[in-house]
Amino acid sequence: MTMNINGAVQAYDRMLRQGGSAPGLEARDSGGADFSSLLQRAAERAADTMLEGEKQTIQAGAGAADLTQVGMAVSKAGMTLGTVGALRGKVVQAYQEILRMPV
Template sequence: MITNPSGAVQAYDKMLRQGGAAGLEARDQGGADFSSMLHRAAERAADTMLEGESQTLQAAAGTADLTEVVMAVSKAEMTLQTVVTLRDKVVQAYQDILRMPI
């Protein structure tokens, strides 16, 4: 495992050049309903977060490649940011609906 800062920067740069951006990739699968699409997106988000945790644990044990750890943690971070943004938008929409006059 690489422990110097320049190695971490190089690994992060390599991850960015490889296009390591996950987020939620919820694409319609030809007529699938909204709830199943949302369910699949949530499962993928959870899987991405678990992969980040797994890679972090392997890094702590000294058995993981730093590039893989950086990629997994970056994907998990982007996924978390996406989920939080979606949650905020849903809450804002709900509040807007509550403020509507009847």
């Protein structure tokens, strides 16, 4: 899937010049948190999701859990793991691009 980032930026710029505001495009306040604390919270949430999936799986093995809840928890854990893996790949790719920049 090819994305045209220039087209998206131009469309966003046109919308702002027209004075329009679409839901979800307004500025968001991060509550004064810096980037590292935002990453830390995201990592903690991801770890919590993974732990919940493990907990549900253990309860299912003991016969003390609803299989629907187990399936949902394991599915969420799988999506979280996929997202974390994709983000890791993007960070490594960005780091490699920075290393290739001429000084």
